[in-house]
Amino acid sequence: MVTLNRIYTRTGDAGSTRLATGQPVSKSDPRVEAYGAVDETNAAIGLARLHTQADPELDAMLGRIQNDLFDLGADLATPERDKPLGWTPLRILPEQATRLERxxxxxxxxxxxxxxxxxxxxxxxxxxxxxxxxxxxxxxxxIAQLAATPDEKVSAAALVFANRLSDFLFVAGRRANANGADDVKWVPGANRSA
Known part of the structure; x- marks a missing residue:
């Protein structure tokens, strides 16, 4: 269980933070950038959920996804190491992406x-x-950039989940537009004439 009894610690005042393993890194570290963008995604979904009153089924799906995004952030914040951590890190499972596909x-x-x-x-x-x-x-x-970085490990399930999530959000956006009836179509070159 996570306990947050103090919001500011001043430990990041010099531009560094710690991963879940305790390893100090720069706040601009690619791993921090990756899980920071996951956090931004979660916040954006939270904003979308302000408008789901008419679609409780979609709202429930988005709520589960928000929880899964915390799982993804925890996964990314805990790099795999050769020596044991002393605890079992939380990892995204393939079943979480499979649920998104369904x-x-x-x-x-x-x-x-x-x-x-x-x-x-x-x-x-x-x-x-x-x-x-x-x-x-x-x-x-x-996340893909982090996975391609030498000496960095990202689980395949984490990358698949991230890819499936954007597909889910695209389809959910179409559902929110009366199952595509209210989609605004792109008209190539519509504004090119003077």
């Missing part, structure tokens, strides 16, 4: 296929879900 398929079942790219917008819920999607894509890129 939910994507369920949401997408009633949505017609796309015949154009769509602009982020439509309803307030859809616009916020598209914002969360773009933030989650950035988190995914940072």
């Amino acid at each position: 939910e994507i398929d369920a949401l997408n079942a009633d949505i017609p296929p796309l015949d154009s790219f769509i602009l982020p917008g439509g309803s307030a819920l859809a616009a916020n879900l598209h914002l969360a999607r773009t933030v989650s894509r950035r988190a995914e890129r940072l």
